Amino acid sequence: xxxxxxxxxxxxxxxxxxxxxxxxxxxxxxxxxxxxxxxxxxxxxxxxxxxxxxxxxxxxxxxxxxxxxxxxxxxxxxxxxxxxxxxxxxxxxxxxxxxxxxxxxxxxxxxxxxxxxxxxxxxxxxxxxxxxxxxxxxxxxxxxxxxxxxxxxxxxxxxxxxxxxxxxxxxxxxxxxxxxxxxxxxxxxxxxxxxxxxxxxxxxxxxxxxxxxxxxxxxxxxxxxxxxxxxxxxxxxxxxxxxxxxxxxxxxxxxxxxxxxxxxxxxxxxxxxxxxxxxxxxxxxxxxxxxxxxxxxxxxxxxxxxxxxxxxxxxxxxxxxxxxxxxxxxxxxxxxxxxxxxxxxxxxxxxxxxxxxxxxxxxxxxxxxxxxxxxxxxxxxxxxxxxxxxxxxxxxxxxxxxxxxxxxxxxxxxxxxxxxxxxxxxxxxxxxxxxxxxxxxxxx
Amino acid sequence: xxxxxxxxxxxxxxxxxxxxxxxxxxxxxxxxxxxxxxxxxxxxxxxxxxxxxxxxxxxxxxxxxxxxxxxxxxxxxxxxxxxxxxxxxxxxxxxxxxxxxxxxxxxxxxxxxxxxxxxxxxxxxxxxxxxxxxxxxxxxxxxxxxxxxxxxxxxxxxxxxxxxxxxxxxxxxxxxxxxxxxxxxxxxxxxxxxxxxxxxxxxxxxxxxxxxxxxxx
Numbered sequence: 213x214x215x216x217x218x219x220x221x222x223x224x225x226x227x228x229x230x231x232x233x234x235x236x237x238x239x240x241x242x243x244x245x246x247x248x249x250x251x252x253x254x255x256x257x258x259x260x261x262x263x264x265x266x267x268x269x270x271x272x273x274x275x276x277x278x279x280x281x282x283x284x285x286x287x288x289x290x291x292x293x294x295x296x297x298x299x300x301x302x303x304x305x306x307x308x309x310x311x312x313x314x315x316x317x318x319x320x321x322x323x324x325x326x327x328x329x330x331x332x333x334x335x336x337x338x339x340x341x342x343x344x345x346x347x348x349x350x351x352x353x354x355x356x357x358x359x360x361x362x363x364x365x366x367x368x369x370x371x372x373x374x375x376x377x378x379x380x381x382x383x384x385x386x387x388x389x390x391x392x393x394x395x396x397x398x399x400x401x402x403x404x405x406x407x408x409x410x411x412x413x414x415x416x417x418x419x420x421x422x423x424x425x426x427x428x429x430x431x432x433x434x435x436x437x438x439x440x441x442x443x444x445x446x447x448x449x450x451x452x453x454x455x456x457x458x459x460x461x462x463x464x465x466x467x468x469x470x471x472x473x474x475x476x477x478x479x480x481x482x483x484x485x486x487x488x489x490x491x492x493x494x495x496x497x498x499x500x501x502x503x504x505x506x507x508x509x510x511x512x513x514x515x516x517x518x519x520x521x522x523x524x525x526x527x528x529x530x531x532x533x534x535x536x537x538x539x540x541x542x543x544x545x546x547x548x549x550x551x552x553x554x555x556x557x558x559x560x561x562x563x564x565x566x567x568x569x570x571x572x573x574x575x576x577x578x579x580x581x582x583x584x585x586x587x588x589x590x591x592x593x594x595x596x597x598x599x600x601x602x603x604x605x606x607x608x609x610x611x612x613x614x615x616x617x618x619x620x621x622x623x624x625x626x627x628x629x630x631x632x633x634x635x636x637x638x639x640x641x642x643x644x645x646x647x648x649x650x651x652x653x654x655x656x
Numbered sequence: 657x658x659x660x661x662x663x664x665x666x667x668x669x670x671x672x673x674x675x676x677x678x679x680x681x682x683x684x685x686x687x688x689x690x691x692x693x694x695x696x697x698x699x700x701x702x703x704x705x706x707x708x709x710x711x712x713x714x715x716x717x718x719x720x721x722x723x724x725x726x727x728x729x730x731x732x733x734x735x736x737x738x739x740x741x742x743x744x745x746x747x748x749x750x751x752x753x754x755x756x757x758x759x760x761x762x763x764x765x766x767x768x769x770x771x772x773x774x775x776x777x778x779x780x781x782x783x784x785x786x787x788x789x790x791x792x793x794x795x796x797x798x799x800x801x802x803x804x805x806x807x808x809x810x811x812x813x814x815x816x817x818x819x820x821x822x823x824x825x826x827x828x829x830x831x832x833x834x835x836x837x838x839x840x841x842x843x844x845x846x847x848x849x850x851x852x853x854x855x856x857x858x859x860x861x862x863x864x865x866x867x868x869x870x871x872x873x
Contacts, residue, residue, distance in 0.1 A: 257689055263858055263861070265686050266858040267851075284791075343721070347855050500694050549825065554871075576720045580721070
């Protein structure tokens with residue numbers, strides 16, 4: 213099932229207004245530079261130092277970037293996107309800094325403003341360049357440090373900043389809070405699926421996102437249906453259901469830490485042994501791979517993506533699926549932060565094959581998959597819309613080459629961005645949810 | 657002291673001292689910067705194997721990437737291999753290595769060495785032109801990129817001239833050739849030629865960090 217067209221139209225209209233009236237962060241140029249440098253200093257470590265020392269400026273990373281491929285504009289070369297960070301490293305931290313410093317330009321406020329566009333609009337942190345680099349440099353990590361430095365300099369684009377401030381101050385995203393969630397839960401219950409809301413103790417804590425509440429309620433209903441079917445002792449908490457982490461995508465670590473800590477504390481309070489994340493790539497990265505580091509200790513519970521959880525249940529025999537092929541050909545779009553950055557690559561494929569669907573791989577898939585073009589919060593930035601649309605053409609070409617009738621993915625943000633691209637391009641193939649696809653085919 | 661004596665004596669000694677200490681300084685200095693421990697639970701605990709594997713596998717890009725980098729990829733292999741053949745299998749070079757190491761190995765015929773040196777030189781010149789003209793490489797290049805190509809090109813040119821006895825007395829040509837190689841040694845720790853050593857920890861890091869997430873890098 214696809215998203216409700218009216219809801220999607222309203223959502224797109226709300227994106228147009230996002231951040232419109234937000235005043236700019238009023239910092240002096242010196243203060244912006246000071247804050248950015250402090251962040252660079254705090255974040256740079258030996259792994260990044262080796263990477264920065266090793267780069268040979270071959271430029272091959274450009275050939276992995278969907279934005280460079282779509283535009284052939286050299287400024288989208290991934291190595292160029294962390295140039296100020298490289299200069300900072302050479303001046304302040306490199307073992308050869310005593311020699312490099314006089315010959316290396318210092319980071320300026322103008323640099324930060326120039327690179328704001330490159331790291332927020334010209335990069336989704338997808339990490340495809342990480343897989344291309346012949347030196348093995350983790351380029352996306354370096355660009356993310358750039359993003360965090362620019363965020364600390366008060367230069368987060370207004371749309372993302374509006375969402376980040378909202379999450380930090382109100383603990384809501386897109387205005388979705390407990391009231392909106394409870395309304396949706398009632399609707400889902402009326403449709404016959406039990407949602408176990410606000411139980412004090414549960415073994416499994418399910419999270420959802422504002423995107424699911426607003427646009428993809430069937431995904432939440434599908435997750436609940438599967439958890440009920442396997443007999444899980446689970447709950448969804450109205451005071452803390454949001455898995456989206458705008459801190460991570462905006463580069464504001466204090467917001468990221470607060471959102472992560474909130475989830476961890478709630479999971480501990482209800483005694484959850486497992487936290488299940490909804491279809492959201494960045495939420496998975498924030499909790500599964502960065503959660504413990506943000507909280508400052510090992511997490512006392514397991515973190516699973518919903519697709520991982522389902523695949524595990526199917527594999528163990530706890531969940532039976534209807535396996536008869538229905539003739540439709542599908543392909544799968546790997547969300548970057550779930551697949552390449554997250555390691556959830558085989559599980560969605562195992563499920564689609566288990567269902568007996570005619571599964572067709574795109575030429576670039578799994579660890580080499582192209583980004584949807586709007587990840588890491590970029591799809592909310594109005595100024596990048598033309599660039600995203602050009603990148604969508606790459607996805608469209610890859611999907612079309614498979615001959616599939618539908619695209620399935622497991623990230624609400626990828627889904628939104630692909631749907632926006634498809635709408636703009638007049639491309640008719642549906643972009644569907646993995647969890648909904650599975651839940652619609654549960655064996656009796 | 658003749659120019660050749662200088663090239664064979666103090667210039668060689670000092671350039672090697674700068675090379676060895678410079679390389680150690682740069683590698684150890686980068687590794688000494690602190691790194692926070694990753695507290696996330698690894699999907700698999702095979703980081704050592706994953707890291708070592710990536711050191712090898714990153715030499716061969718996946719086909720989705722290969723189709724867009726074929727020229728750079730193949731030309732990179734070609735000039736490196738041709739250069740190493742010229743350095744390691746030229747009879748006078750082997751005599752030099754034997755005098756230092758105490759053992760030698762069979763050499764290749766001179767025309768073959770001349771050919772590999774010419775191939776390496778031609779590709780390096782093509783890559784130099786590409787660096788100055790390709791929009792991406794032009795944008796991301798700095799002085800180091802050009803110096804690092806030049807310090808490899810010049811020994812090839814002086815080596816070919818010394819081999820052919822063209823332009824000056826053989827002793828003078830040989831001294832210039834040795835000095836150009838020593839210039840490469842001196843530049844090595846300061847520029848991107850350091851990738852020769854740093855590629856290994858860098859690739860290892862990529863393999864280990866993606867490997868702990870269960871992703872082949």
